[in-house]
Amino acid sequence: MTLLERPPIAPPAARTGLVMEDRERFLFRVARKAFTDEQVLEAERREIFDKCWLYLGHGSEIGQNCDFLTRSVGGRDLVFNRDRGGAVHAFLNTCPHRGAQLVREPRGNSLSFQCFYHGWAFNVNGRFASKYADGAYGEGHYSGGCADLMGVPRLEHYRDFYFINFDRDAVSLSDYLAGAKEIIDLVADQGEAGMEIVGGGQNYFIDANWKLLAENSVDGFHGLPTHTTYFDYLTNVGGLRPDKFPYPFQQVRDLGNGHAVIEYPSPWGRPVARWTPAWGDEKREMIEAGRARLVQQFGEQRGLRMAELSRNMIIFPNLVINDIMAITVRTFQPLAPDKMAVSAWALGVKDEDERLRALRLFNFLEFLGPGGLATPDDVEALESCQRGYRNLREAGWNDISKGMPRGADARTDDEEQMRCYWREWDRRIAKGVAA
């Protein structure tokens, strides 16, 4: 009898029944229905997207006062902006008057916002700014904020990564991020003057359930089979360096609240501080200098960790920060059970030498993004899974048990990081169903 033919394991109490964990038999299974069902998506909208901290954007994307951009997060259309005094806001992109979308450009810099429909105008801090002749509105109409732009209930940031929460009673972002903060620090500390989003972003769609990208982004198991041709490329251009990392480190970590990270010695070059022969000798000096600075500033163990190790992190539910051959920040929103919208950016060192900046972008594209030598094959894999789920009535379960017998010694090509994610998913969805 194969694994998938086994009868389902009895679900623990107060769980959804869609995630099954048996620690004695080392079995962990997820129902394929979790990727296809409209009601599951409804529950996710209510229990996850209306209650978790969701990534909105990076402070550098609205670097100047009065910068703004529009973005869809958690099913809402938002304006992310900086006001005249430099304070950061996140407004629902709808005119308080009759509802039209207020800001219709993807980004810009403006001293005010004005709705084109009837002309209501607002300061960029959200305050109503139109003046009408006496008699147009009753006394007190403008007070109490009912004519002001509506902000999202919660907006907080950590190291310039801004998050929103539609649940007024949610725990603080700091508590929510839990162990993920330490990993964000390893990325945010790479630039002496901070980090910034580099030159725009990639926005694309995948015909697959959104959670498949959460899994894939921290999945070390698929690396070799799916990305053989990428490793062929590295071999052919001299981009591989099989060094041994000199300190002990944990490969897979549960960061709490459904967040997880894998860390591993990089077979590829890292523009921050890990040179490879493919880049030629002229860049070597600059990159080695960057590496020396990290060691000097953060000590040898942490400095080398930042320089040498790659890390893939999922922050529940839909933020990925992968610090690999370049740094990508990636978030994704469900549009339907079988469709998601992806936004991905490159994060770089602020005030970076222009040669290093060019190398960082060149290196990003060797693997990442819709035209990279690897990401399109990931997209194909996710869409292939989604198509495979058409068979779910007979073939109803995914298996993500790899490495369970290894316990805390899980490896990056095991699946413990995904189990961390699914346990949280199950807990949140079950809580909502019980309520």
Added chain:
Amino acid sequence: MNATTTMAKAALAPATRAEVEDFLYAEAALLDEWRLDEWFKLFAPGAVYEVPTAGAPDDDDSAKALFYIADDYVRLRERVARLGKREAHAEFPRSRLRRMISNVRILSASAGELRVACNLICYRAKNGKVDTYFGHALYSLDVTGQEWRIIAKRVMLDMDLLYPGKVSILL
């Protein structure tokens, strides 16, 4: 550039628009028929092949902005080699392709180098779904030798977002 100067320069060009069209149509056929090794031979050593993000300006710089594709000659060679393998999963089995090239213009000519623009629509069919890529392409062509060579090719996608989700084919 206004229309009059474009026409004046075109008159001085070392090639006619018809010759440029012949070259672009032949290139398109190689791509549609997956004759990628022959396609790569159209590129001069040191050439670049770029696809900026959808809606980017024509003069975007891959050293400063994130593209979808910014290949130097070596990486383009590797991209072509990759697409010849069955492990290039997004294109195995291969998608079916057909593209239309039109509105061909000679933008400028100097010392045997032609700068050329055209519009393009490329249809890609796979797994019961049709992807449409539309945009325009900018070429620098070396027309000094018997065989013309591409010095630079940049495909500008004029969509607002990347609806197909990937640029797994050569545009």
